[in-house]
Every structure is written in structure tokens, then in C-alpha cells.
Amino acid sequence: MITIEGNPMDCFDFYNPVKVLFGKGKIAAIANEIPTDARVLMTYGGGSIKKNGVYEQVKAALAKHTVLEFGGITPNPELEILLDAVKLARTEEITYLLAIGGGSVIDATKFIAVAVPFVGDLWDILVANAPLTAALPLGTVLTLPATGSEMNSYFVVTRRSSQEKLQSRSELVFPRFSVLDPTVTFSLPRHQISNGIVDSFTHTLEQYLTYPVNAALQDRMAESILLTLIEEGPKTLAAPTDYDARANLMWCATIADNELIGAGVPQDWSTHMIAHELTALYGLDHAVTLAIIMPSLLTYKRDTKGAKLLQFARRVWGITQGNDEQRISQAISATRNFFESLGLSTRLRDYGLDSSCISEVIESLDKHDLVPLGERQDITLEDVRQILSLSI
Numbered sequence: 001m002i003t004i005e006g007n008p009m010d011c012f013d014f015y016n017p018v019k020v021l022f023g024k025g026k027i028a029a030i031a032n033e034i035p036t037d038a039r040v041l042m043t044y045g046g047g048s049i050k051k052n053g054v055y056e057q058v059k060a061a062l063a064k065h066t067v068l069e070f071g072g073i074t075p076n077p078e079l080e081i082l083l084d085a086v087k088l089a090r091t092e093e094i095t096y097l098l099a100i101g102g103g104s105v106i107d108a109t110k111f112i113a114v115a116v117p118f119v120g121d122l123w124d125i126l127v128a129n130a131p132l133t134a135a136l137p138l139g140t141v142l143t144l145p146a147t148g149s150e151m152n153s154y155f156v157v158t159r160r161s162s163q164e165k166l167q168s169r170s171e172l173v174f175p176r177f178s179v180l181d182p183t184v185t186f187s188l189p190r191h192q193i194s195n196g197i198v199d200s201f202t203h204t205l206e207q208y209l210t211y212p213v214n215a216a217l218q219d220r221m222a223e224s225i226l227l228t229l230i231e232e233g234p235k236t237l238a239a240p241t242d243y244d245a246r247a248n249l250m251w252c253a254t255i256a257d258n259e260l261i262g263a264g265v266p267q268d269w270s271t272h273m274i275a276h277e278l279t280a281l282y283g284l285d286h287a288v289t290l291a292i293i294m295p296s297l298l299t300y301k302r303d304t305k306g307a308k309l310l311q312f313a314r315r316v317w318g319i320t321q322g323n324d325e326q327r328i329s330q331a332i333s334a335t336r337n338f339f340e341s342l343g344l345s346t347r348l349r350d351y352g353l354d355s356s357c358i359s360e361v362i363e364s365l366d367k368h369d370l371v372p373l374g375e376r377q378d379i380t381l382e383d384v385r386q387i388l389s390l391s392i
């Protein structure tokens with residue numbers, strides 16, 4: 001077992017200012033959260049909110065506010081489209097943004113929030129981590145539990161012209177409030193529910209499956225989220241209008257990525273970093289790319305992650321039989337099987353990709369200066385090549 005000098009639990013910061021409004025009918029409460037003299041820009045995606053009644057609920061709640069709209073934000077939001085939103089917000093002197101949708105609309109809105117006052121090339125916000133000093137305030141109405149964007153400070157934007165998908169963060173983009181009404185998720189297509197479960201599961205693993213630092217509470221919280229997803233995810237798929245299952249799933253997704261379980265522990269976001277490149281290059285859903293990479297990453301890093309993998313095997317999957325190597329293998333298989341049971345294939349070949357994609361992913365990671373990766377910063381481009389080879 002490799003040991004690391006310095007324990008993150010010795011000293012850490014945690015900050016999260018987001019007010020959560022959880023439950024049925026909570027959309028009506030947004031009127032109290034947004035100043036009445038605000039000039040509000042509602043942002044949304046391809047139109048699901050107009051089919052499931054969310055749009056009407058928001059309009060009714062904001063009947064006394066000045067509200068403009070910007071729709072048409074795509075999954076994996078594209079810079080090229082967001083530039084139009086920034087232009088509109090500047091021209092109309094918007095003072096408050098309200099994102100209504102999943103992670104893509106929320107991330108897009110965070111980008112718009114910092115882009116409006118930004119001076120310079122807006123892509124520099126992502127590609128050059130340009131310093132951000134101001135942002136419009138924003139709120140969210142979440143319609144897809146998955147990313148945790150509703151309660152964190154991260155945003156991911158794609159530039160279609162160069163097939164690049166990059167993330168940034170700023171405390172300025174924490175939403176002022178987020179409405180989590182589980183009933184608005186009843187209209188989700190089955191595969192998006194599954195995507196959300198896999199995304200939340202992966203976020204949790206990335207803050208948990210590293211090496212032990214005696215962070216007892218963070219470990220137990222992560223295990224609780226994983227167990228709840230394993231229990232409630234399939235219930236949601238089997239009974240799409242089961243409010244309790246939806247509510248549990250929604251809260252899991254938020255807590256899995258609101259920066260709480262990651263406080264004071266080592267983290268390994270390499271699955272996400274590799275996966276973002278796959279989405280940028282081949283257009284696969286975010287969660288699909290995670291389901292492909294995570295089992296291979298765990299297999300490849302099973303030695304350095306061994307202690308936590310054994311804990312994961314015992315506490316989450318109830319695996320107690322066999323030697324260490326066998327229990328680790330069983331835990332990785334159980335994870336892969338869970339993803340597959342939700343309907344996500346876990347091999348590149350299932351999406352028509354073969355080994356020819358490996359070099360392209362490696363080149364993109366290199367270009368974006370994203371390696372080394374991992375909790376020990378020991379995953380090199382050559383390691384990524386091996387991980388991708390295991391994913392074919």
C-alpha cells in the first residue's frame with residue numbers, strides 16, 4: 001500500500017451558499033426569491049418544460065416580474081448558442097438569470113452569468129481559466145437530477161467548432177436558490193433517469209474511491225448516497241410516478257456533487273475528464289461516457305485504490321467472500337453490472353467506437369493540459385491509453 005504525505009483532513013475549507021426549495025409546488029416560491037424590480041432572463045432547453053407544465057408554473061410565479069426568455073440551449077451546452085444569450089442579456093440589461101432545466105441549462109446559465117460582465121474573448125473563461133470578478137445573480141428550477149450543478153460552483157461548456165468540452169468554476173456562480181420539485185422529473189425519458197443515476201453514482205465514487213484518510217463521516221455519507229442510489233434508482237425506473245423514489249433520487253444527485261462529501265478527502269475526477277473528451281469528440285451522453293470509463297479506471301488503478309475498493313466491496317455491495325483480489329474484482333463487476341442494469345452499455349464498441357478513438361482522446365487531453373490525473377496525480381497519457389484500451 002502506497003502512503004501519501006499530508007492528510008486533507010488536517011485542514012479544509014467548505015463553502016456552499018445555495019438555498020434549496022425542495023418539494024411539490026415549490027416553483028411558486030421563486031417569486032419571493034427574485035427581487036420584484038429585477039429584469040429576469042429565463043433560460044431553458046429544447047422545449048421539455050413546455051410539455052410538462054413547468055414553463056406555465058414559472059410564468060405564473062413570475063407574473064409580476066419583467067421576464068424575457070432564451071430557449072434552445074442544447075445538451076452539452078454550446079458556446080456558439082450561448083453567445084446569443086449573452087448578447088440578449090447585455091442588450092436588454094438583464095439583472096437576474098433563471099435557469100429551468102437539467103445540468104446543461106444550469107451550466108449554460110452560469111456561463112452567461114459570468115460572461116455578461118466579462119471583457120475579452122468569452123472562450124477564455126473556459127480555455128484559459130480567465131479570472132472572473134463579477135457575475136449576474138442566478139436561480140434554478142431543476143428538472144433532471146444528475147449533475148449537482150444546482151448546488152455547486154462548476155459549469156461545463158462545449159465549443160462545437162473545435163469539438164472541445166471544458167469546465168470551469170467560480171464561487172460567483174453558486175445559484176442564489178434552486179427549486180427541487182421531484183414531480184417535474186416525472187416526464188423524464190427512461191434513459192435520462194438512468195443517466196442521472198449513473199452520473200450521481202460516479203460523482204460519489206470520484207470523491208470516495210481514492211485512499212483512506214480517516215474521514216469517517218465523508219466515507220459514511222458517500223456510502224449512504226451509493227446505497228440509496230442502488231435502492232431507489234431501480235424503483236424510479238419501475239414506477240416512474242413514485243414520488244418518494246423520485247424525491248430520494250433527486251436529493252441524492254444534489255448531495256453527491258454539492259462539494260460536501262469531497263471536503264477534506266482526496267478526489268479523483270479522472271473518469272470525468274476522460275469522459276468529457278469522449279462526449280466532445282463523439283457526442284455520447286455525459287453519463288454514457290462515465291459508464292464506459294469508470295469500470296476500466298477502477299480495474300486499472302485497483303492496486304493504488306485497493307483499500308477503498310475493499311471498503312466499497314464490503315460496505316456498499318456486501319461482498320465478504322474471497323481474498324482481497326477476488327473481492328475487488330467482484331466490486332468492480334457489481335458496479336459495471338449496476339450501470340448495465342440501468343440500461344447503459346459500458347463498452348466503447350457498444351457505441352460503434354473502436355481503438356482508433358484512443359489517440360484522439362489522448363491528443364485532446366494533452367492539448368487541454370489535463371494530465372496527470374488522479375488523486376495522486378499519477379495517471380499519465382500512457383495510463384489513459386491503457387484505461388481506454390480496457391474500455392473497448
Ligand code: NZQ
Pocket residue numbers: 044045046047048049052073074075076077101102103104105107143144145146147148149152154155156184185186187188189192195196199257272286
Ligand atoms: O432540452 P430539453 O427539452 O429541456 O430536454 C432535456 C435534454 O434533452 C431533457 N430533460 C430535462 N429535464 C426534463 C427533460 N425531459 C423531460 N422531462 C424533464 N423533466 O433531458 C435532456 C438532457 O438534459 P441535460 O441538461 O443535458 O442533462 P444533464 O442534467 O445530465 O446535464 C448534462 C450536462 O451537465 C454537465 C455535463 O458535462 C453535460 O454537459 N455536467 C455538469 C456538472 C456540474 N455543473 O457540476 C458536473 C457533471 O459531472 C457534468 O459534467
Ligand code: ZN
Pocket residue numbers: 147199203272286
Ligand atoms: Zn457528471
